[in-house]
Amino acid sequence: NTIFRGKDFITLEEWTKEEIDTLLEVSKDLKKDFAMGKTTPYLPYQTVFLMFFEQSTRTRNSMEAGITQLGGHAHFLDTSTMQVSHGEVAKDTAVILSRMGHAIACRNCFWGIGNAYLRDMAKYSSVPILNLQDDLFHPMQGLADLMTIQEKRGGDVRNLKVSIIWAYATTHKKPISVPLTQSLLFPRYGMDVTLAYPEGYELPDWVVEQAKKHAESTGGSFRITHDQEDAYKDADVVFPKNWGSWFKNPSTEVVDAGLEANKGWKCTEERFALTNKDCLYMHALPADRQNEVDASVIDGPNSAIYDEAENRLHTAKSVMALTMGGRGRQ
Template identity: 70%
Template sequence: METQLKGRDFITLQEWTKDEIDTLLEVSFDLKRKFAMGEPTPYLRDKTAFLMFFEQSTRTRNSMEAGLAQLGGHANFLDTSTMQVSHGEVAKDTGIILGSYGHAIACRNCVWEIGNKYLRSLANHAKVPVMNLQCDLYHPMQGIADLMTIKEKKKKTDNLKVSIIWAYATSHKKPISVPLTQALLFPRYGMDVTLAYPEGYEMPEWVIEQARENAEKNNGTFKITHDQDEAYREADIVIPKNWGSWVTNQDDAVIDDLLESNKHWKCTEERMAMAADDVMYMHALPADRGNEVEDSVIDGEHSIVFTEAENRLHTAKAVMTLTMGGK
């Protein structure tokens, strides 16, 4: 178990070793048990974190706010449209100042080709840990919760057939950060990962190279297909979720000809029947019901989305406990 994690930034799980991620998981499971038992966990008494949001949030904001309160600390929610950021204050100045007021900064900025750079600038100048609440490239808070949920429900990760599948949605042009994070993380745990999408929704080439390298080093596999039925066949876990065509098209229009030509990329009962008998359906939420997935699937016996969502609380608490507390 790694015990020297105080002060560590949490921007991408790719920068954390497997031992460090395993420690996060151990602490997450311990915090979940204590939450269920009503045991107090005042590990971060009098600690303050600043939560900067450039976009909307439900699970991320509330898991962080509730989580830090349950750890004995306080989270300041900051809508960046009401901050001097909206008048052009740079990340360096914001990071230095907020870092001097408390014990951590957490930020969500999903603007394509800006978000991750903004977080890196915060981290370079703040003297406290910086946590990524989702950027244009990574969503490590979701990734660690997904991994916890898979371990909890499947009791193993080696040789699990996990399919990350693009799905049709019209709610907004979504970041690539959730599937990108999963594509990098899951092969590190020996999973057999399939990334399925229609042409035009590619991941950056460096992601594919890194995912394959992660698989090779950890006895997993990683492959790409443009056939969604292939991704469902015999899968142990399916994660059908929309992401935008940011790599090939930087226009922020939600609906275009490419999107509309792929309406048939949808998680249905018929496709779920192609998978393993005990297949599990996952989604980071919010799901675009009726477009990405049929209600009968997301509300059905194979769905574990609400356990996955609850685990956002326990993993967020683990990240904060280890990076803000410790020795």
């Protein structure tokens, strides 16, 4: 399949629903092949550069293991050891890496340069730019989340009640890429989406407008609440996250007012009991079992966290297999 060759994967908003469906179909095929021990050497001798400005467990390892399974090679780049840390411009990095390999992937959610850096690289790169999470989007995560919901709910996810329950600290640079990506993606699949957050922690207006537009066109819905119980009640899938809990480490230098103010935004056993019987508990991870979620929920029978994380591997392979595959952009 050559139709995606050279296409950037920066936001799923730039992929049509049919294209996303293809990504998901290929992900599911690759997952089956992996389970059967079948080799999938679709990218022999190809190199993906992985530029990481921040830490990662799932994203880095899904890309590294993924490209190995496709017959290629991942070149991990800790950006503190690159000249970008001395201010080398995106153009020079993009042109040079694209003359040496077949894709450039980058994570830079908190670095300040975010999506604009990826866009700048995309302007000059002759190979696809793959977003491993920036300040706005985490498309790899969104794709794996959608795949997991489809697997668990038998494919048809229309009018499934999905609640994205979100609290984060305004004192920190805002890590909004996961709820933002989910808010834009799920309504495109006709889901009934509830976005819940403490007042004052809004996603940008354009995200809400776009999410509502998507919902209108698919027969789904998108609404906002500031009441946690309301978000949990009768939900089929919940994604509760409270980033505040991650900034308690004094070594991060972050004094987090949001941590104290929003510590009540926790997925407790009592709140989870308000959901529908087979409700999925999902989380992009990492998760904090003390401040963010009760262990009985995240380690309980409704938790899909490990399947969700496992699917990061197969969706990453699908993105690489379809976008790399050859030199030269569309």
